[in-house]
Amino acid sequence: MFKVLVSDPISDLGIQQLVDASDIAVDKKPGLSEDELVAIIGEYDALLVRSQTQVTARIMEAGKQLKVVGRAGVGVDNIDLAAATERGIIVINAPDGNTITTCEHTFAMMMALARHIPQAYAKTVGGVWDRKTFLGVELRNKKLGVLGMGRIGSEVAVRAKAFGMEILAYDPFLTEERAAKLGVKLSTVEDIVRNADFMTVHTPLTPETRHMIARPQFEVMKHGMRIVNCARGGIIDEQALVEAIDQGIVAGAAFDVFEVEPPAPDHPFLKHPRIIVTPHLGASTVEAQENVAIDVSEQVLHILRNEPFKNAVNMPAIPGDVLNRLQPYFTLGEKLGSFIAQLTEGAVQEISISYSGELADVDTQPLNRYIVKGILSHHLGSDQVNVVNAMHLAKSRDVNIVTQKSTAHKGFTNLVTVSLRTKQEERLVAGTLLNGYGARIVQIDKYPVDVAPEGNLILVSHNDKPGIIGRVGTLLGSNDVNIATMQVGRKLVGGAAIMVLTVDKGVPKQVLSEVAKLPDLNNAKEIMLV
Numbered sequence: 001m002f003k004v005l006v007s008d009p010i011s012d013l014g015i016q017q018l019v020d021a022s023d024i025a026v027d028k029k030p031g032l033s034e035d036e037l038v039a040i041i042g043e044y045d046a047l048l049v050r051s052q053t054q055v056t057a058r059i060m061e062a063g064k065q066l067k068v069v070g071r072a073g074v075g076v077d078n079i080d081l082a083a084a085t086e087r088g089i090i091v092i093n094a095p096d097g098n099t100i101t102t103c104e105h106t107f108a109m110m111m112a113l114a115r116h117i118p119q120a121y122a123k124t125v126g127g128v129w130d131r132k133t134f135l136g137v138e139l140r141n142k143k144l145g146v147l148g149m150g151r152i153g154s155e156v157a158v159r160a161k162a163f164g165m166e167i168l169a170y171d172p173f174l175t176e177e178r179a180a181k182l183g184v185k186l187s188t189v190e191d192i193v194r195n196a197d198f199m200t201v202h203t204p205l206t207p208e209t210r211h212m213i214a215r216p217q218f219e220v221m222k223h224g225m226r227i228v229n230c231a232r233g234g235i236i237d238e239q240a241l242v243e244a245i246d247q248g249i250v251a252g253a254a255f256d257v258f259e260v261e262p263p264a265p266d267h268p269f270l271k272h273p274r275i276i277v278t279p280h281l282g283a284s285t286v287e288a289q290e291n292v293a294i295d296v297s298e299q300v301l302h303i304l305r306n307e308p309f310k311n312a313v314n315m316p317a318i319p320g321d322v323l324n325r326l327q328p329y330f331t332l333g334e335k336l337g338s339f340i341a342q343l344t345e346g347a348v349q350e351i352s353i354s355y356s357g358e359l360a361d362v363d364t365q366p367l368n369r370y371i372v373k374g375i376l377s378h379h380l381g382s383d384q385v386n387v388v389n390a391m392h393l394a395k396s397r398d399v400n401i402v403t404q405k406s407t408a409h410k411g412f413t414n415l416v417t418v419s420l421r422t423k424q425e426e427r428l429v430a431g432t433l434l435n436g437y438g439a440r441i442v443q444i445d446k447y448p449v450d451v452a453p454e455g456n457l458i459l460v461s462h463n464d465k466p467g468i469i470g471r472v473g474t475l476l477g478s479n480d481v482n483i484a485t486m487q488v489g490r491k492l493v494g495g496a497a498i499m500v501l502t503v504d505k506g507v508p509k510q511v512l513s514e515v516a517k518l519p520d521l522n523n524a525k526e527i528m529l530v
């Protein structure tokens, strides 16, 4: 039974599939402090949050069973991603579910700003009938600068065009072609600052976007600018904004987000007549909350059940078509990694992975993770390594990973070859998927073989002489070790050779060392591929 903790208010309807699942137990405990979370997180396999819960390194350290942190929303700035990656905890978000809702909130804020609606409302309900103070402006024929043309920014642009606005857009990934397709003018931040009448930001908060609108931008800003931030506090320098409003540069601002949330009671935005605010409500609609909770619950279920999943934030996304082609190789890759790690003596220095055949056309990085996971699990323990932290663990141990690709077929439709170099030696194993037969190891070092990568194997290296196979079989048999399959590989008659035996159970160390002492035998190793 997997245990899931929901520590923020998340739509009941959205998490119903978790509640209904027979292998999942859900606990809802919103509003816990960090200490309270640290005290209980150890018993949970998954944690579901929105933006309130700060998922710190301390919480993850205490989450000994924690496999996944699911964010019912977009921004993951409340989750320590580095700590999650280091511990192999998958972080997923729900990037699409609140796009329209946040876009609509941005529009609501822009219109409220243009027409002073919150200020006029407050005065009217306060008993003052003031029809002079609140002279607004139209959106029509105004220039709207959009910083960040991702999901939300693009939707804002679509709606702004319907209002007759001209869109100046900046995003490092916005090309001329896409700008033309969206009907927006590709601009720079400076173009927007100097020329727009309204400006709205839709970027994440990163070191690059922090204070991307600050004093230097306000100094050259078109006078009368109105600014909306429904993305993240800190993209616009709050202090510099207040100064720019007071200097008459900026006509007004509408903010849903703050550098520190909730803002202190004396925060200048809360008293300023030209600034309107909402308490981070961008994603707060019934529809968006259901969408994000459904999305994130679905992926948490997949992760806990060891099924393919999407929207991982601390792992590169795998496009559907790539996943379809690679997925059959994931188990083979992990087994090859485990095999070579058990075969090779010494501390791992370099892992070389080569793909030949049709796989050479695919982005095979996800498969690399499974191979590296297989290798590192042997040394670090399978409970410590997973596909999220495998590359990170390899890098932090100075293990060099080299990949090569060739479209040449080398006798198989696809061949995955893994070499491991240590201070002592370099060993190699290659495998493929054979139509109708499944996974096969087809090469060990320089020897061609045909072995299913599963169960208990014994790898024997010997001199190719008559009688050896019999002697090994007799010795194992007399020690109650039953041989299921046997393969011999050699390059030259009478030269060095290998024997790969599949046996029904683990072989006692004593028996293995007796095998290794047989005449003309050089080595005998047990390899377990579970």
Ligand SMILES: NC(=O)c1ccc[n+]([C@@H]2O[C@H](COP(=O)([O-])OP(=O)(O)OC[C@H]3O[C@@H](n4cnc5c(N)ncnc54)[C@H](O)[C@@H]3O)[C@@H](O)[C@H]2O)c1
Binding pocket: 074, 075, 076, 095, 098, 099, 102, 147, 148, 149, 150, 151, 152, 153, 170, 171, 172, 173, 202, 203, 204, 205, 208, 209, 212, 230, 231, 232, 256, 257, 280, 281, 282, 283, 284
């Ligand atoms: N207020 C809310 O409740 C609420 C709700 C949803 C999303 N958000 C926030 O809105 C923001 C946008 O969300 P989204 O779903 O559109 O994300 P997205 O990833 O689809 O879009 C973000 C865009 O910002 C661009 N970008 C990155 N650095 C930039 C830079 N220096 N200058 C210009 N553009 C840059 C990226 O290229 C990307 O296209 C995020 O910060 C998200 O957390 C807030």
Ligand SMILES: O=C(O)[C@H](O)COP(=O)(O)O
Binding pocket: 050, 051, 052, 072, 073, 074, 075, 076, 098, 280, 281, 282, 283, 284
């Ligand atoms: O990044 C997001 O998705 C928004 O900021 C929404 O945050 P919330 O789930 O706390 O409303």
